[in-house]
Amino acid sequence: MSAHGGTGANGTNSTNGGTGLRPGVELQAFQDSTQWAWAAAVTVAAALRRALETGPRVRLLLSGGTTPGPAYAALARAPLAWDRVDVALVDERWLLPDDPDSNARLVRESLLANAAAAARFESITRPGRSIDEAVTAANMHAAHPAAVVVLGMGEDGHVASLFPNMIGLADAIASPRPYVAVDATGCPGAGPWTRRVSLTPAGLAPAQTRLLLIRGAHKRALLDRVLAGDDPMEFPVRLAFTTPGAPLRILWCP
């Protein structure tokens, strides 16, 4: 798949985003968050439906943060065989799953309602589980590669819990394991949650469908800078398109 322009489905405006788009990256811009959320939901649901045609169960990996909630709420209404879908996280802050700032809580409250309540959810953290045990469990689950991965981008260009200038970033990028524990001490984009578990490029690579959901003028401008280079140490979100595998589809709205 390559960049495209023109008018997309449902009358939304698609754009190649001006300069900086590259092979294997597609950008669709939507006029508002409602159209954006529904487009994301339709895209994920269609990819899951396709994957369900060829396997008994499918895995969906979701990011947290403040952006994707409305897209997950729209996806929750999609009519598909949710009882055959395993939902897991791209990354998690070292918080218990019911903590209001955990990514697990976001996914539970936004997605695991309506039709999607029948899905099976794998939280990374669990009471009594150490961070090493959490990573081991996440890596065991990841033996079944994800059909769909939904990524986000921080305002510093981080992806999952891979932050610019993070101690151990190069090791996490080179890791053969799908998930690693990270220490984001000193990374402003991590907020107060410095201990985290993150997907790695090895975990991203097998996914059949790769989406990046972003909103706002600042991230749109950052995206142009991100797409103009390849170095993931500067902007780890570049791993979304430099990691070999599926093309990257980016959905943006103001």
Ligand SMILES: O=C(O)[C@H](O)[C@@H](O)[C@H](O)[C@H](O)COP(=O)(O)O
């Ligand atoms: O735990 C996290 O922080 C997220 O999973 C993270 O990787 C997220 O996707 C970006 O930080 C974007 O977050 P916002 O949507 O809040 O900008």
